[in-house]
Amino acid sequence: MEAAIDDQEPRSVSDQPRLAAWIWRPWYAKLWWTSIPIWWLGMAVATRVSSLEALYGSALAGYLDILFFPMTALMVLGVGYVRERLDGFVQPGDGTPLSDEEEEEALYRRRALEEHDRWAKRWRAGFDPADPRSGPLWIGNPLNPTNPGHINPHTGKFNAS
Template identity: 45%
Template structure:
């Protein structure tokens, strides 16, 4: 294993490539990074050379401006690094199989398929006791008949 370009990811034993390996090592990355300054130098020269000016004013050149924008190359070439970096992180829980939080973020989600059209969630239904302070039978509710 080449120690100067790869480090071992803890727990997996697989080598992890550095960001520079994704941004510069592939042949197409080198070609792209070399073409970017060539494109922008050509655009600067187009202000004095008429045939280049007509090309750089075209719609195709507008699309190529996006292709040869350095941030576009950085995002596209860095995508492989981001995927590898996210793949080595646990998707759920602490990585050992246990969840980090044992809460139900939406206790009424299971009722989505059983409710009829036009019926609100119990959370906002003033006739449902599960709606808390909104429930009409709650003495603290503003809709309670005995509230003065």
């Protein structure tokens, strides 16, 4: 088991992805960063030119303001960088099978999670007025078909009991 841990070599700082590679280098990033100041300069000019004022005052311009906001570009272009950084934390396994103890522990955890899910579903049913397992909440609920105040959603009439 120790050999598997020792086989993994630590990544050097130079192997880690650089943020600038994702935000500035791709062609679409360069195009986006170039169009941002052009958009905002056009908006400044639109205060003096009436023909541009109609464009920059439209609803489409509101959406383009968000598209050409520098923080939007930073967040969208940084997604690839964050994904690559997070992928760097996960190392590929060496393909060795689990030992008997590890397999038993994994089975125990899976069964414990399944039991917890069943318990949580039963617990939630006790507080759901539309679930018959909730007892008093179900008895007085107008959705209960045995309730005298039940209105059939298909016919719109009261229960005939």
